[in-house]
Amino acid sequence: MKNKMLYSAVVVLSIFFLSCENDNEIDGVGKLVPKTVDQDASLPSIFVNGTQLHAQTFGNPNNPMLIFLHGGPGSDYRNGLNVQQLANEGYYVIFYDQRGSGLSKRHDKNTYSIQLVLDDLTEVIKYYRTSADQKVFLFGHSWGAMLGTAYVNKYPDKINGLILAEPGGLNKKLLDDYGEMSRKINIFSEVTSNLLYVDQFITGKENQHEILDYKYGISSSFSYAKNNKEGIPGPSPFWRIGTTVLESFTDIAENDGFDFTTNLNQYQTKVLFLYGELNQSYGLSFAQKEAAYFPNSEISEVKGTGHEMIYFKWENVHPLVLNYLNNLK
Numbered sequence: 001m002k003n004k005m006l007y008s009a010v011v012v013l014s015i016f017f018l019s020c021e022n023d024n025e026i027d028g029v030g031k032l033v034p035k036t037v038d039q040d041a042s043l044p045s046i047f048v049n050g051t052q053l054h055a056q057t058f059g060n061p062n063n064p065m066l067i068f069l070h071g072g073p074g075s076d077y078r079n080g081l082n083v084q085q086l087a088n089e090g091y092y093v094i095f096y097d098q099r100g101s102g103l104s105k106r107h108d109k110n111t112y113s114i115q116l117v118l119d120d121l122t123e124v125i126k127y128y129r130t131s132a133d134q135k136v137f138l139f140g141h142s143w144g145a146m147l148g149t150a151y152v153n154k155y156p157d158k159i160n161g162l163i164l165a166e167p168g169g170l171n172k173k174l175l176d177d178y179g180e181m182s183r184k185i186n187i188f189s190e191v192t193s194n195l196l197y198v199d200q201f202i203t204g205k206e207n208q209h210e211i212l213d214y215k216y217g218i219s220s221s222f223s224y225a226k227n228n229k230e231g232i233p234g235p236s237p238f239w240r241i242g243t244t245v246l247e248s249f250t251d252i253a254e255n256d257g258f259d260f261t262t263n264l265n266q267y268q269t270k271v272l273f274l275y276g277e278l279n280q281s282y283g284l285s286f287a288q289k290e291a292a293y294f295p296n297s298e299i300s301e302v303k304g305t306g307h308e309m310i311y312f313k314w315e316n317v318h319p320l321v322l323n324y325l326n327n328l329k
Helices: 002-021 078-089 114-128 143-154 172-182 190-199 209-224 243-256 283-291 314-328
Strands: 045-048 051-058 065-069 092-096 136-141 161-165 271-276 297-302
Touching: 045 114, 051 114, 065 078, 065 114, 065 143, 078 092, 078 314, 092 114, 114 143, 136 143, 136 314, 143 161, 161 314, 172 283, 209 243, 271 283, 271 314, 283 297, 297 314
Parallel strands: 065 092, 065 136, 136 161, 161 271, 271 297
Antiparallel strands: 045 051, 051 092
């Protein structure tokens, strides 16, 4: 950890001194973080609902559609790419970085809303759907599982199956409970020192996306710090964090609250809940609390892994997901 901290310090100091020569250096496109799709035309993307999303597909477009919903808010689908294996097993697998996330186009903080990202998902489905009777399945991880739940809560008749890998909380109370158990940081730890150290050199203002995303990319290391409660053994790959959308949804949750469970009794299709054996913060009891909102659910433990199960233990996730999908196909 000390070597990692020293490396981070060297990187930040280098950027700091470069910025003294050119005030725009660290806030320039592609200087600190990868470019987004509106900045790099070589990236695969789609235009929907007034934005440009980083997106990629695998498999036969006429097969049942499986849309992967990544975590965050603000993360990207890179650590979920193992799911593309299902394209070889009869599914049209679709990945997209959600609005303001990953390599998708950035927007001002005050433009985001839950309904807007639900509308984005509706438009993604429309964009890729090849026939009216083509089945649509959602596979959400963490925040993506919350988003998938919000979608079937609003539109229970539009989705043919739902897989939820450790949703952080289906309403504000459950989210607070999960956050209390999982995301505590020792204020005097070396991880915290790393986060605070960066602030001495780079301070981004609202909507300075390059700087904010770079800073959060460094700070995200706390999630896999030694002895973390979520059973995360180390870093998983990502392209870029969407800090502004994360901050926006955090504000919405704190100021307005949310509840994605109000209409779940209308969703009669069986829902598959997955939880990692090594995640001390989630576990069977938390999965049961969330699954209880659905009329028909199945809960499966994924052995040998924690919260980042799709990246670290896909070989254990895969048979559970494939069996569920094939029973609904």
